Amino acid sequence: MALTSVRLTRAGWLAVANAIVTVPLFLFSFMLALDDSHGARAVQTILTLISTLLFIYVMLTLLDYLSSSHQSHDVHMLVKLLLWMNIAVTVLSMLGLLSQPLREAGGLFAIILVVPYGVTQAVFGYRLLRLPGLMGTRFKLFGVLNIITGVCFALVVPIPVGLLTSVAADVILGKVLLEAAEKQPS
Numbered sequence: 001m002a003l004t005s006v007r008l009t010r011a012g013w014l015a016v017a018n019a020i021v022t023v024p025l026f027l028f029s030f031m032l033a034l035d036d037s038h039g040a041r042a043v044q045t046i047l048t049l050i051s052t053l054l055f056i057y058v059m060l061t062l063l064d065y066l067s068s069s070h071q072s073h074d075v076h077m078l079v080k081l082l083l084w085m086n087i088a089v090t091v092l093s094m095l096g097l098l099s100q101p102l103r104e105a106g107g108l109f110a111i112i113l114v115v116p117y118g119v120t121q122a123v124f125g126y127r128l129l130r131l132p133g134l135m136g137t138r139f140k141l142f143g144v145l146n147i148i149t150g151v152c153f154a155l156v157v158p159i160p161v162g163l164l165t166s167v168a169a170d171v172i173l174g175k176v177l178l179e180a181a182e183k184q185p186s
Helices: 005-034 038-070 076-095 100-130 138-155 159-183
Strands: none
Touching (some): 076 100, 100 138
């Protein structure tokens, strides 16, 4: 898919949409502690699926942007790992709607995966900070927010803080992509 200003604009707005979806998703995780009904889990799974689909589109667009505009491939493997981990958790969440054992296995897998996911995200943020030509841009803030988010996820206890910094990172990424769209030919 060609990297056009339309695609960058769409990805920018979808990054902001993902930030918006993350807030109720975060709240639903607390609500499930009180109401573990099939309906509540279904809503959480739908929000997770929407967030994952948005994340996939936005991150693939980011990779294309970094490759074409900055000739940088330093973060490709990290982004692919983040994508696959997101997909795995989403699929397990969907399977968890089918039965209690699948839900428990999926929950355990998600708990186990949160530490490597956090480490991967922190390294991704660090690598963004090292990309040539991006210092002094919003990418620097995006990189720092990814490091903070990753550390919070890797340490497990401050995950709520990590979710808040993740929302901020999505908004910043949206702004970065919208600014890139203004400079990109249609």
